[in-house]
Amino acid sequence: MMSEKIISVDVLARVEGDGGIQVYTKDGKVDKVLVDIFEGPRMIEALVRGKTIHENISLVARICAICTVSHRNASISAIEKALKVKVPEKTQLLRHLWHYAEYIESHVLHVYYLALPDFFKQASAIAMLPTHTDTVVEAVVMKKYGTELMKLLHGRKIHGENALIGGFGRVPTDEELDYFAEKAVEFKEKISAFIEVWGTLPIPDYCERETQFMCCNPANGKFGFEGETILISTGEEYPVEDYKKLTNERVVEHSYAKRSKYNDKPFTVGALARLILIGDRLTGEAKEKFDKYYNDKWKVNPIYNNMAQLIEALWCFEQIPGLIDQIKALPDSEIVTNYEMDGKGTAAVEAPRGTLYHSYEIKDHKIVHADIITPTAQFLDDVEEFIKTAAEKLLAEDNPDTELQLEMIARAYDPCISCSCHMVKLVKQ
């Protein structure tokens, strides 16, 4: 028997806020790299025990503000699976729309606000305002589109209560949806143009190494952010229920976020993993951009995650008008309220930064056991490895910009906005 005591944690919570990178050198060589997550333990999985399923979805969304939709979505899906709730098609489509909104908000925030300033050696996107006014303004309005669409479906921009088990409290009106359909067309053009700009930026190559990738495999064979199985770059595929085999969580002393390895090796999840594994299923302009910019370097260099995110955001903008048409064509659906009392269920959704697992055991509509594995917990080991590779090269070259360059790797992963901006400390022994 496996030891039952290892239970996963609300990882993102601890990555989201405070983390750092420590590079230790010995005799002039990199000894080890630690991405330390020092945000304290919130123990969400312990505190949701004994809560009702409805209370649970409000609580787990609070693991992470930027992935609030993904968490709420994943927990609703897992609970609905466990209790055999069948939601009508309109609800499903609204959930897709809601999820796309989060992708737009999160990817735009990450690429424009957080990653881009590095390339111009600026402290923040706001600091770029005098020199790159149009780009910054474009980012702000595009992100606003995402947050406003989230608000429409969620009830507020962050941690709304409108998405419930079985449906939505309030369903948006056709007029409200039309606005977003129209605007999506406009923003599609904008982001498409920006991809061309990004394509000209020099991508540093000091961190290249081979690794493994994972993502959800959408059941319909199309590109998307949900699936019943997980696809691995090794060619294997597992049902989401086998998530423990894939993630093998362990506790490390320098982090309140747990760590994962597959086959004893670190792996990467997120936009880069999705495009590497199922990018050929993209359609429209997103596919054109993918074909234009995808190359073998993507598999060895995480900095390409930025480009992957832009292509995904473009894809979302392209999908939205059609999706809204489909939604409008369907009659409004009531919240499904009759379902079973007990059950077990696991769901995986792709959060903007990677695969997110929620798994529950439910009795009498109360949570007896919860297990949540966040993307950052899965890729942190790989971040450390990439940083190590880079640090070895950069230190050998005596590169004056080493700290920034290493931070760029962590940031490219978009682990969480706060820790991605953290300072790197060089500890020489």
Added chain:
Amino acid sequence: MTITTKEGDHAYTTQPAKILAMKDLTEDTRYFKFKFLDESIVEEDYKPGQFAIMSLPGVGEAVFSISSPPTRTDFIEFGVRKVGSFTEALFNLKVGDIVNLRGPYGDGFDMESLGGKDLIIVSGGLGAIPLRSVLLYVEDRREEFNQVFFLNGARSPADMLYRDDIIAMAQRGIIESHLSVDKDDTGEWPYNEGVVTTLFPKIVDRVVSEKTTAIICGPPIMYKYVIQELLKLKIPKDQILMTLERRMKCGQGHCGHCAIGGRYTCLEGPVFTYYDVQHIKELI
């Protein structure tokens, strides 16, 4: 002091006034002297006890008793204690800065009808601010009044407002003043120590109840005890005048906050006779 001077002015129209002077009265209380920019506004036509509302856009509005008497025109004075956001901002202003004013509001002391009477003026703490208007009125029209007793209480010597002015007035024979502090922490206080009611023995034998009017202003708890003393002196209830403080936002009977019983402090008060409000339970 008419604030509405031109077409389109309304109940909330304010008039800019310039700070002519300020002076610290105590650690947290300051004297302010204003002059309206609009020369056509004459700073008279109000009664002691009435109040004005100051406005600083961005900060808000706050209510202050006018502490100068209508007998002295050409400026208007206030005393303000720093307690919160508006008053702090006001304290940060400099001479020459502009504050917007509206008012006067409420009903004050009808000084003319008190002519020929004895007055017992009882003040506690900040109560001296509106009562200063009464005292200066008495000074300017001294011949209209008979005996004037002024009993003034403060927490400590440092908290006593207008101490030198009061002593000077007493020396000139305008008032008979008695000062007291709750507690003398300096060891140098030459006057009475104890709450303001402990000053009453100094005047009791000279009080002629039916021709005396008492005027009280001070913190809420003071009223109960002072009124007890005045009733012991057999001052008729309708000759006990008191000014009440209530929260207020508009000053003109609309915002509701200052209601006590069926009355709006801002319209019918802040000056009430004890007779009028004695049955109101939440008086204090």
Added chain:
Amino acid sequence: MKTYKMSKDRFPEFIELIKTKGQLFGPVKGNGHYSFEKIEKFEDLDFDYQRTVIGPKKFLTPSRYPTLRYDKTGQSDVFVSDEPQIVIGVHPCDIHGINILDRLFLGNIKDPYYEKRRNNLIIIGHSCFPDENCICKSTGTDMVEDGFDLFFTELEKHYLVWVGSDKGLSIAIEAENLLSEEISEEDIQDYVRWQQKRSGMFKSEIPSFKYLADIIHLNYDSKVWDQFGEKCLSCGTCSLVCPTCNCFNVEDRINMNAEDGYRERILDSCTLPYYSMVAGNHDFRPDRTARLKLYYTHKLKEYIGKWGQPSCVGCGRCVTFCPVDINVITVSEALFGEVCENQEVCD
């Protein structure tokens, strides 16, 4: 008062006509409750209602609105535009409510913000049938003589249209072809039958409303108040839904640029904890009991002393919306109950 008759099938035309006079609002059902909303077409209207959550006071004293704007260069008043607002479907109790607000805001001292809104508002009343929470018969506000521009009494086949103001009359004159001045004997009979029917439908009343003010006075220290005080959630709902509650707070807001901003009026409630607090943190009504007493004595007693009429118009909103059943009915019943227990004056 001039009275006309209008055939019901002409009513949609009338709606079209008044829509040309300004923004039209009327009772609309949504999410299981009624509210006065903007009307695009006749079909949006639903006159079969007892009460909206918020009455027409929302057009006169909105929940929050700016009164002053300022920037680096100075300050200026903020007034609503001149565009008329027309609210249709207002019941007698709510018209009485507006009359009470008018008395307060347009009395000796006129509130300029209210005045502007009031002058822009055209009120078209509509008859109603009571439900079990309506107590306007007790408060004497089940019928209304003034305060509206037009009033529609809905009979079997016709409307009786009462004109209440010059503005109302000019609309009537414009709507001439929809109205008839010939009111037959039969129409009058219809009207009488309608009155009798409505009169018989009232199920709730405030017992002996006439001397309620005295009872409140005598019972000022009754333990009944403490019992209500223990239950009250200090949620403010009763004040906000009451058509005659108008207390407001004033706050200055600074915009994010820290350069300009506005002064805002916000509806307030005397049930809130800091309502009566003054500088030095002295609170004249520190507990819920004291604050509830203010609410009810103000409405049901003090207002009568001042205006000869209570400021409760019997709309039943507090009856419907207080989550813990504190309302004019339960409060007055409890106070009378107290009297009955002690003095056996009730039968």
Added chain:
Amino acid sequence: MWKREKKPVVGVFGFSGCAGDQLAILHMEDELVDFFTSADIKFFHMAQSHQEVEHVDIALVEGSINTDKQLAELKEIRKKADIVVALGTCATHGGIQYLGDNEKEFEERMLLVYGKDGKIPEFSELVGNPIPAKPIHKFIEVDFSIPGCPIAKENFIPIYTKLISGLKPSKYPYPVCIECKFQGNDCFLLHGEYCLGPVTAGGCDACCPTFGVPCVGCFGAYEGANFESMIEKLIEIGLTEEDAKRKLMMFGGEATELALKGEK
């Protein structure tokens, strides 16, 4: 006219929570540029590269404290800042992770989440030792509190702009119901459905009830809350006392915990 004297230095600091309050600031797209220009934002590691600061006029502190390392940092911030503002329900009340002070229960939870072979592993000094999550006022003096999970811009901006203008924001507590009625909504409690509006601090514009979903109390307790009557009401509509208390405690933090124990 009143005019502010200087542009203050502001730092935004984060501890344990979802970073939602910092993100809520970034989500104020319409005011974002003004936010970064109306004050001198010296420290905001979610949005800009790290800076060391000696002194800030105003520190906006997000998150609860749940390691000794954070505690030490919090005290540093207090030393550096003239005004400390607790930002968001985690900082003001402890947030969803506030589970009381019981040491035994705390260890059980640590064991459940991190335990290996029946033991809680040692954490390195890089990350500090864990302690039960608490709001920041338990450790340092807090000048102003802006609750919300996360904060709402409607509530945040007026308070924040007063602060950066050198003014004291005024305090006038009211519950979610007030803003709910501002929106003209009906009340869940009248229809047998739970809603924590009456005991929850307002400020969010009652966004949840306005969407037709009950308030789960994310702004923490309203200063005038009548918990006893609220629990009675919830029992009347069909919840058990235990259900009612559990719901009240979701975001209630220590204030609610004490009130429910009758200690307030």
